[in-house]
Amino acid sequence: MRRKSPYPYWFFLPAGAIFLVLFILPTVASFYFSLTYWDPFEARFAGWDNYVQFFSEPFLVRGLTNTLVFAFLTSGLKTVLGLLLAVLLTSGIFAQGFLRSVVFFPVLVSTIGVGLLFQELMHPTEGAINLALAAVGIDGPGWLTNPSLALISVALVDVWRGVGLATLIYIAGLATIGQEYYEAARIDGATRLQQFWRVTVPLVRPATTTVIILSLIGGLRLFDLIWAMTRGGPGFSSDVLASVIYKQYQAGFWGLSTAGNVILFLMIAFIVAPLAWWLNRRELEA
Amino acid sequence: MTRRGYIIGAISLLVAFVVFVIPFLFVAINAMKTAQDASSLDFSLPERWVFWENLVTTVQTRDYALLLAYWNSIVITVCAIALLVVFGAMVGFVIQRRPSRTSRVVYAFILAGLMIPPAVVPTIWVLQGINLFKTLNGMILIQVAYGLGFTVLLYRAFISTIPRELDEAAIIDGAKPWQIFFRVVLPLLKPVTLTIIVVQSITIFNDFTHPLYYLPGRENITVQLTLYNFQSQFVSQMNLLFMNILLITIPPLLVFIFFNRQIVAGMTSGAVKG
Amino acid sequence: MSRVELKDLRKNFGGLEVIKGVDLTVEPGEFCVFVGPSGCGKSTLLRMISGLEEQSSGTIEIGGRDVTRSEPSERGIAMVFQNYALYPHLSVRENIGFGLSLARTPKDEMRRKVETVAETLQLTDYLERKPKALSGGQRQRVAIGRAIVRDPEVFLFDEPLSNLDAALRSQMRIELTELHERLRATMIYVTHDQVEAMTMADKIVVLNGGRIEQVGTPMELYERPATPFVAGFIGSPRMNLFEGDLAREMGCEVYGIRPEHLEVSETEGRWTGRVRHVERLGADTILHLEVEALGPLLARVDGSRTFNPGQTVHATPNTDKEFRY
Known part of the structure; x- marks a missing residue:
């Protein structure tokens, strides 16, 4: 007979029960329900119909491509801007601590509040942004009313809101790079730009991996900001998977909504997991 | 500091002011205007300062819905965090202390929870099945399920810095597993617990999507949903909308001012290890 | 004061056998030192006696009682750890009294016991302090106090002096020897330092590669080492071989x-x-x-x-x- 471990598995039980019932069970069930015509009253088996619809209906296809465009655009911008801001905010400039707080604060503010605020600021005729542009003689675009611009506008606001987190992660990453690398590079005659490309960028890689992965997951799943700013409009021009899932749920097409959920799950699994693996492998080689 | 540092700093400060501070000032100023004044949406000072009137009107809208929302959000946040801290620390403790196949599987599942988007409609189906749909209790448990990944991740990392000999000394002193955990380990987790409380409270307080799905109904309103629900009503009263934004931004702002260090620690955890 | 008997004790980690069949008797009241190079299995052996590590086979008896399957707290042992393992969030008083409070000892009795122990170890003035506010030697004494207050049949020490500086170490060697003389309890002490073994032990057990090389008094080991390993290990500077x-x-x-x-x-x-x-x-x-x-x-x-x-x-x-x- 084995004596009991001082670290019993029943410690998993309370959290495990909640997690299993409210997270794992629905996730597993979603695979089944995505194959049904499901509404508030019944669930009839439908085969692949919901998926076929997702990849054939233009407004649903638009949602898929928009999700990818949005995720990669915001992730890329947050990575680049985050690194540049982090370098700037660790270079010992005036009011550095205050600036860090200012850049980071939007991360903590209500996303809905940010969305509504920018909805007003981006108003085509009366919004502060276009008024400011008009003051210097530029005719500002209809940020959220122009169908080909709406998604980009929301993406820019998402970058505004999220770049602080990327910056913070990069600042933590930069803090781990020893000053001696820069000193050695300077003795070798590297310019500031060369130091950035040859020392900073390679050595801050772990932070880059984190920023890319985090912002990509966040971008693929984003719902609240889009919902607050455009509700997927005008038309379906700024719909993403998460907003389609909500719209179909509200319209009573639960099966279709759940199929969207499964697609989102698979998208994250097949984009993020290989990317994370690839980035981590390159890290080991470096 | 070099002259160059001052110049770059000053320019950065100016840009940061325009990009990051002006939008918040815009909110604050418009929250103090009259409805007619605010409808123009421009960046002028109020013709008449009506901060207090706007505050009272916003709070009174729809039978004090904002106060109810504050109450609901606080109940959800406090209860969910209490459960997260105790249950999450228990999981992190055993996963760290007992490396086994079971522990690794549990850990993998919990980390997957950080990535996988929740399947919303099936979750509603489950919540209905156990009579927790449209209830605060259900919402609390949902927030626990969704916050578990982050919590366990942080606790596991921190517990690995607590020497095992402390557990062993307690075992020899006759402590049962739950006594080792509650009397020896949990009190030592204070710093990381504070980080978790701060970061999770902001996350849960700011959550819009999940209450939208799982907690519909006027009596269940939460803080983020007040904005959404009032949006149509405030369309001619932008001043009140901005006042509402202002009112729900204050708690995170206070937390940020007092717990800056914990927020930074929590948000950057794992950044260096990747 | 109890006898400790180990019979054909073995331990496997995965496929690796780290304790390869140990038979040993520690007499009541004896100060027995396990000594050997790192990785020889001396700490594992001690942890098996304490019950923190489970044996793969063999039996352990303490005071004539088979404790092979007993919980550590039921074996009548107390242990002093290398890094002291003092609970950082508790005061000296609470650290010493922790086991008593788990056993729901009445407050008065607990207070009396803790204070008696504190007095013998000259810790009375530090009872309300946290471990952080103590010197290395004081922490060591608190760890010993926590062991004494359990009134164990056997004391187990796992390299307790290795974190102290040289001067404090030789002072603590004397204090531990005096403590043993006063309590006359059975003590088992693990160290890699043969000087500690020679100066403190009634009986030395030399371990190598998971086996006992030789058991004897310090002078027996010095004068009649049974194997070249013992010959090389005991004595300073080491024997020419x-x-x-x-x-x-x-x-x-x-x-x-x-x-x-x-x-x-x-x-x-x-x-x-x-x-x-x-x-x-x-x-x-x-x-x-x-x-x-x-x-x-x-x-x-x-x-x-x-x-x-x-x-x-x-x-x-x-x-x-x-x-x-």
Whole structure:
């Protein structure tokens, strides 16, 4: 007979029960329900119909491509801007601590509040942004009313809101790079730009991996900001998977909504997991 | 500091002011205007300062819905965090202390929870099945399920810095597993617990999507949903909308001012290890 | 005061056997030291006696009671850890009383016991302090206090002095010896430091590669080491050991002679060598010699004699003190 471990598995039980019932069970069930015509009253088996619809209906296809465009655009911008801001905010400039707080604060503010605020600021005729542009003689675009611009506008606001987190992660990453690398590079005659490309960028890689992965997951799943700013409009021009899932749920097409959920799950699994693996492998080689 | 540092700093400060501070000032100023004044949406000072009137009107809208929302959000946040801290620390403790196949599987599942988007409609189906749909209790448990990944991740990392000999000394002193955990380990987790409380409270307080799905109904309103629900009503009263934004931004702002260090620690955890 | 008996105790980690069948009796009231190089299994053996580590096979008896399957807290043992393992969030008083409070001892009794222990260890003035606010020696005493207050049948010490500086270490050696004399309890003490073993033990158990090499009193081990390993491990500086030609010449596989049992002369002797290095310790001097056909040889000579590097000297072993294996 084995004596009991001082670290019993029943410690998993309370959290495990909640997690299993409210997270794992629905996730597993979603695979089944995505194959049904499901509404508030019944669930009839439908085969692949919901998926076929997702990849054939233009407004649903638009949602898929928009999700990818949005995720990669915001992730890329947050990575680049985050690194540049982090370098700037660790270079010992005036009011550095205050600036860090200012850049980071939007991360903590209500996303809905940010969305509504920018909805007003981006108003085509009366919004502060276009008024400011008009003051210097530029005719500002209809940020959220122009169908080909709406998604980009929301993406820019998402970058505004999220770049602080990327910056913070990069600042933590930069803090781990020893000053001696820069000193050695300077003795070798590297310019500031060369130091950035040859020392900073390679050595801050772990932070880059984190920023890319985090912002990509966040971008693929984003719902609240889009919902607050455009509700997927005008038309379906700024719909993403998460907003389609909500719209179909509200319209009573639960099966279709759940199929969207499964697609989102698979998208994250097949984009993020290989990317994370690839980035981590390159890290080991470096 | 070099002259160059001052110049770059000053320019950065100016840009940061325009990009990051002006939008918040815009909110604050418009929250103090009259409805007619605010409808123009421009960046002028109020013709008449009506901060207090706007505050009272916003709070009174729809039978004090904002106060109810504050109450609901606080109940959800406090209860969910209490459960997260105790249950999450228990999981992190055993996963760290007992490396086994079971522990690794549990850990993998919990980390997957950080990535996988929740399947919303099936979750509603489950919540209905156990009579927790449209209830605060259900919402609390949902927030626990969704916050578990982050919590366990942080606790596991921190517990690995607590020497095992402390557990062993307690075992020899006759402590049962739950006594080792509650009397020896949990009190030592204070710093990381504070980080978790701060970061999770902001996350849960700011959550819009999940209450939208799982907690519909006027009596269940939460803080983020007040904005959404009032949006149509405030369309001619932008001043009140901005006042509402202002009112729900204050708690995170206070937390940020007092717990800056914990927020930074929590948000950057794992950044260096990747 | 209890006897500890280990019978054919074994331990596997995965496929690796780290304790390969240990039989040992520790007599009541004995101060028994497990000594050996790192990785020899001495700490694992101690942890198996404590019950923190589970044996793969074999039995453990404490005070005539089979405790092989008992929980650590039911074995009548107390343990002092290398890093003391004091609970950082509790005061000295709470640290010493932790086990009592788990056992729901009445407040008055707990207070009395803790204060008695604190007094014997001169900790009375520090009872309300946190471990952070104590010196290394004081922390060590709190850890010992926590063990004493359990009134155990057997004390287990896991390298308790290795985190202290040299001066404090020799002071604590004396305090522990006095404590043993006062309590007359059975104590088992693990160390890699043969000086600690020699100075404190009633009985030394030399472990190597998961097996017992030899058990005996310190002087037995010094005077009659059973194996070349023990011969090399006990004594400082270490014994000169030779295999090969010299050993064959002596009619054995391994030939050993302690540095203090070599007669060094400037004029004549059995072996001729060159002085490579002179280590002056004051009372004694250690000569590092390079002897033709033998290699390096250590010799201990009186501190009053003078030698210089490069000098040629002669060394002769004291034939009564030679070891042949």
